[in-house]
Amino acid sequence: MPASRLTVAKALGFAALCLLLLCGASLLLGAGDIGILPSFHALLGGQDDDARFIVFELRWVRTELALLVGVALGAAGVLLQAVTRNPLAEPGLLGVSAGASFAVVLAINLGASAASLHLGVAMLGALLGCLLVLLVTRLRGVGDDPVRLVLAGAAFSGMLGALSSLLLLWDQRTADEMRFWVIGALAGRPLDTLEWSMPGLLAGVLLALIVVRPLAALALGERVASGLGHHTQLTRLGTLLAVAILVGTATAAAGPIAFIGLIVPYIARRLVGSDIRRTLALSMLLGPCVLLLADVISRLLVQPYELPVGVVSAFVGAPILIAVVRNHRLPTL
Amino acid sequence: MSIPAFVQRTALAFATTLLFNLPLQASERTLDSANGPLTLSGTPQRVVALGDSALDAALSLGVQPVGTLASRGGNDVPDYLKAKAGAITLVGSVREPNLEAILRLQPDLVLASSELSPELYAKLSLMAPTVVPKGNSFEDWRITYATYAQALDKAQQGQQRIAEIDARSAALRQRLPQGQAISVVRWNPQGPVIMSSHLFVGQLLADLGLRPNALAAAQEKKPHSDVLSLENLSRINADWIFLATLNPDGRKALDDARKQPAFTRLKAVAEDQVMTVDGQIWSSSSGYLAAQQVLDDVEKALLD
Numbered sequence: 001m002p003a004s005r006l007t008v009a010k011a012l013g014f015a016a017l018c019l020l021l022l023c024g025a026s027l028l029l030g031a032g033d034i035g036i037l038p039s040f041h042a043l044l045g046g047q048d049d050d051a052r053f054i055v056f057e058l059r060w061v062r063t064e065l066a067l068l069v070g071v072a073l074g075a076a077g078v079l080l081q082a083v084t085r086n087p088l089a090e091p092g093l094l095g096v097s098a099g100a101s102f103a104v105v106l107a108i109n110l111g112a113s114a115a116s117l118h119l120g121v122a123m124l125g126a127l128l129g130c131l132l133v134l135l136v137t138r139l140r141g142v143g144d145d146p147v148r149l150v151l152a153g154a155a156f157s158g159m160l161g162a163l164s165s166l167l168l169l170w171d172q173r174t175a176d177e178m179r180f181w182v183i184g185a186l187a188g189r190p191l192d193t194l195e196w197s198m199p200g201l202l203a204g205v206l207l208a209l210i211v212v213r214p215l216a217a218l219a220l221g222e223r224v225a226s227g228l229g230h231h232t233q234l235t236r237l238g239t240l241l242a243v244a245i246l247v248g249t250a251t252a253a254a255g256p257i258a259f260i261g262l263i264v265p266y267i268a269r270r271l272v273g274s275d276i277r278r279t280l281a282l283s284m285l286l287g288p289c290v291l292l293l294a295d296v297i298s299r300l301l302v303q304p305y306e307l308p309v310g311v312v313s314a315f316v317g318a319p320i321l322i323a324v325v326r327n328h329r330l331p332t333l
Numbered sequence: 334m335s336i337p338a339f340v341q342r343t344a345l346a347f348a349t350t351l352l353f354n355l356p357l358q359a360s361e362r363t364l365d366s367a368n369g370p371l372t373l374s375g376t377p378q379r380v381v382a383l384g385d386s387a388l389d390a391a392l393s394l395g396v397q398p399v400g401t402l403a404s405r406g407g408n409d410v411p412d413y414l415k416a417k418a419g420a421i422t423l424v425g426s427v428r429e430p431n432l433e434a435i436l437r438l439q440p441d442l443v444l445a446s447s448e449l450s451p452e453l454y455a456k457l458s459l460m461a462p463t464v465v466p467k468g469n470s471f472e473d474w475r476i477t478y479a480t481y482a483q484a485l486d487k488a489q490q491g492q493q494r495i496a497e498i499d500a501r502s503a504a505l506r507q508r509l510p511q512g513q514a515i516s517v518v519r520w521n522p523q524g525p526v527i528m529s530s531h532l533f534v535g536q537l538l539a540d541l542g543l544r545p546n547a548l549a550a551a552q553e554k555k556p557h558s559d560v561l562s563l564e565n566l567s568r569i570n571a572d573w574i575f576l577a578t579l580n581p582d583g584r585k586a587l588d589d590a591r592k593q594p595a596f597t598r599l600k601a602v603a604e605d606q607v608m609t610v611d612g613q614i615w616s617s618s619s620g621y622l623a624a625q626q627v628l629d630d631v632e633k634a635l636l637d
Contacts, residue, residue, distance in 0.1 A: 031564050053595075053598065058563055058595060170408075187524060299562060305524075305558070305559035305560055305562060306560060306561075
């Protein structure tokens, strides 16, 4: 169908253009005194030391981080909604975010200091949280039922979240260092965050690319997928693993950021239909778009202060989701 | 051991009674509290100090409270009061005092902080006379301290303690370089908050002839600013930066901060004029013992 292929190309081009513009905005706008013009000048090689520092050392770094986290969350959202066939599935629901947060709270509580913690602890927690959920459903022999999976995930997320809260209430010192792990933020992350998370993102995306074809077949039904020679169990497991890696990476890099993984797939399906091969690609562009938008707003709202992006992402995401829900017939999975 | 002290106190009270011939009962006094004038009599024997400032006042006046709260950012009595407080019963945290635990101690006086909620006041004042100092944390620390001293039947000693601090400040002021700008900052990795210069520490620093940083001076309603954007980190700049940390290991907070290039660009940091100080004193307490420690810290930073 050449006509539909054109729309896909158009949608991808549109998303890429948005992303480019938002990257520009992210480099030019900030909560500080360095406005658009001085920032632009610095980008073009101006010699103003302060402007150069703010544009290249602060805004550049957080823009890169937003790209990484946005891609990871967007891709994870699409994969999870596809594999669970549940439009309400959100990476947070699989016990992934809660696992990562809890692992870090526990580590800080046991005496580690937040800065010296490697992303590894958070990623390990994310994987463990996810595996725990998978294990429980598997033990009962109902692992194939996506709804039960999400329910088990919700239960574990609730429990891990409560445990984190308990530790926070118990140890006030932890509370001070921990605020970040409760509400995500892109600013002020250690400089090596990007290097640390890059392998996670690459591994997750690679795995996503491997499973996307069988996953598309699975959308047509179990039998069709088997008939086409795909291993359905393995496909599901691979997809969940990819989600855990992607969300674990994102959470470790920027703390828990809600809503992106939920709304981005909706926008994508609205633009190009429900074929996961298209929505995955589009979501990986739209994820960073929404996150960058939220981040830019988080800097402009309360100058000279900033809000954590984890707060703003919900404010930005909710109206978009409502608009999608109101406007048209809901695109189905 | 407590009997001679008690006898002594009673004798003193008698002497006062004879001397002034005014109060009907031994050491009756009326103090000005947030809930209107409060008349107390007798020397309290079982004091519960709710909050670091109240505990500081009691301990600095030689009174051993029977109970207190875990301080903000800790699970125990603040470190700087630990030795003096000895084995003291904890009756909850600053966020959540435990009424049952307080009742169990059978207090005859409760020293609360000025932030005590009206609901808690209503319940506490059923157990024992409850003193809530006037104003809020922006009040002159001397007034708060004097109110506690009065409640403890140590009004005169309290005035002496305040005079000691004033005298030490005046002497230290002579030796300090004048007009130096100071900022007191609490470090968070996403961005720091700057403490208002109108609180206890700011008042002490002003007495020393030190200037607050502009942003700190602008915090007139809230005890500290919101989280500053790293792009605006230069607004915490001053000749000297005091990093208040709730962590006993201040070194670590400074190391954290130094990992952030926006921090190392500050002039005070480049000139090594940054000092980590105990946040339990510098950002959440007040009183005589806290004041001595703040003056020690300033002396060490600016003169050594």
